[in-house]
Amino acid sequence: MKKIIFLSLTLSFFISCDKKTEPFSNIEIKNNLNVDREFETVEVDISTYQLDEKSSFVILDENTNEEIISQVIDNNLDGKNDIIIFQPKIKANSSKKYLLTSKETTKDSVPVYCYSRFVPERTDDYAWENNRVAFRTYGPVAQKMVEDSIPGGTLSSGIDAWLKRVDYPIINKWYKKNTLDIGAYHKDSGEGLDNFHVGSSRGVGGIAAKVDTSFYFSKNFTSYKTITTGPVRTSFILTYVNWDANGKEISETKYISLDYGQNLTRYEIELDGTDTISVGLTLHKQDGKTSTNNNWISYWEPFDDSELGQGMVTTDAYFIDSEKYVTSKVDQSNYFANLRVIDGKVIYYAGFGWKKSNQFTTQKEWENYLKDFSKKINNPLKVL
The missing domain is CATH 2.70.98 (Beta-galactosidase; Chain A, domain 5)
Structure with missing residues (x-):
């Protein structure tokens, strides 16, 4: 069995239906090529959005409400997160919609492959x-x-x-x-x-x-x-x-x-x-x-x-x-x-x-x- 090393990372999971929050932004990702695409990272600016200490940014599939694996990054190391990144799966010559929103933070362990x-x-x-x-x-x-x-x-x-x-x-x-x-x-x-x-x-x-x-x-x-x-x-x-x-x-x-x-x-x-x-x-x-x-x-x-x-x-x-x-x-x-x-x-x-x-x-x-x-x-x- 493969051994996976786990590092601690703060992630957010689904909020229950009675705790829905309004999205910060509606995101549409468009693929202009005649090939299906995955494992390509897109960046979304979050520098102007504010969260309380109990919440985290997340990306959701607009159609399924499924949470997409994402990562927030402080690019300039000033103590404030600048972007959230994720890897959408987009069919050839098509687009897909996502939501940038927030959820209550829970601490969990996820594999840090990168x-x-x-x-x-x-x-x-x-x-x-x-x-x-x-x-x-x-x-x-x-x-x-x-x-x-x-x-x-x-x-x-x-x-x-x-x-x-x-x-x-x-x-x-x-x-x-x-x-x-x-x-x-x-x-x-x-x-x-x-x-x-x-x-x-x-x-x-x-x-x-x-x-x-x-x-x-x-x-x-x-x-x-x-x-x-x-x-x-x-x-x-x-x-x-x-x-x-x-x-x-x-x-x-x-x-x-x-x-x-x-x-x-x-x-x-x-x-x-x-x-x-x-x-x-x-x-x-x-x-x-x-x-x-x-x-x-x-x-x-x-x-x-x-x-x-x-x-x-x-x-x-x-x-x-x-x-x-x-x-x-x-x-x-x-x-x-x-x-x-x-x-x-x-x-x-x-x-x-x-x-x-x-x-x-x-x-x-x-x-x-x-x-x-x-x-x-x-x-x-x-x-x-």
């Missing part, structure tokens, strides 16, 4: 996951260990992929195993493993600045802020010391989120000092297949006793082109998507699909996922 945290027990990683994938990246202590020639450090702003093949959270479990047996999460005991090498590469979705024919990038993150964890989304902020790209000083702040049901992490990066940025997928042994189409790139490769697909997707406005950069320098060969920086930021999605997880079994299936994802983010659900 989870992230700082990990001081493994130097100073920051790790995040949902029900399909997991990732991590590295902090300043790990960087200093390398610079001081202390074993066990990591100098990289690349993104590591943790190849999980279960739908329950594994971050805390794997790190605990690793404290008892160093390297334990490099072995697959049935849940997956960390056998994805990052080094100084871009991993799966790290960024670089191209100047002439060379690529430059930041070192480890220097600070973090966790914004939210929950049933629908985890999000956090990573900051970096300004870095040099052949005489150009670049500032970088990453706003990162991962939603339930998705294989791709969302990156919204604030940048100054460059008009373009390159998002990389590490080429590892350079024995895989690269592909691209309009606004996504993919790398499908043999991977130990399985196969692995990496991908990056963005909207039409950001995408310029792609290029395969191969060099004899260790870990520096990457497949890049070159993106425009618009109004000081760039937004893209990056992640992976592991054949052994049974989510994607062929290169074609993986690329179809990226194509479908691209179509959806370029034609988002409309909140009316």
Whole structure:
């Protein structure tokens, strides 16, 4: 039986019929594509609504009065919730109506599939996951260990992929195993493993600045802020010391989120000092297949006793082109998507699909996922 980790989260359940409240808002979600849609998160502004301390916001299906799994988020960490998010199921070329209302708060435990945290027990990683994938990246202590020639450090702003093949959270479990047996999460005991090498590469979705024919990038993150964890989304902020790209000083702040049901992490990066940025997928042994189409790139490769697909997707406005950069320098060969920086930021999605997880079994299936994802983010659900 699968073991699910539960974290405490305040939820609201149905009010009895004699305690009906008027909705704050009627919400209509419209799907303009000729495909059914689910596992796409919509956001509703709740910043102007007031609740007493005994009540919580909820989303109801207008037709059935069924409560939809939702999550309230304080995006700017000022102590006041800004949005409520949920994932509607909408048929092709149709719309569906929901109610934003409130109910008496009761405390209950729900599975927090979308989870992230700082990990001081493994130097100073920051790790995040949902029900399909997991990732991590590295902090300043790990960087200093390398610079001081202390074993066990990591100098990289690349993104590591943790190849999980279960739908329950594994971050805390794997790190605990690793404290008892160093390297334990490099072995697959049935849940997956960390056998994805990052080094100084871009991993799966790290960024670089191209100047002439060379690529430059930041070192480890220097600070973090966790914004939210929950049933629908985890999000956090990573900051970096300004870095040099052949005489150009670049500032970088990453706003990162991962939603339930998705294989791709969302990156919204604030940048100054460059008009373009390159998002990389590490080429590892350079024995895989690269592909691209309009606004996504993919790398499908043999991977130990399985196969692995990496991908990056963005909207039409950001995408310029792609290029395969191969060099004899260790870990520096990457497949890049070159993106425009618009109004000081760039937004893209990056992640992976592991054949052994049974989510994607062929290169074609993986690329179809990226194509479908691209179509959806370029034609988002409309909140009316």
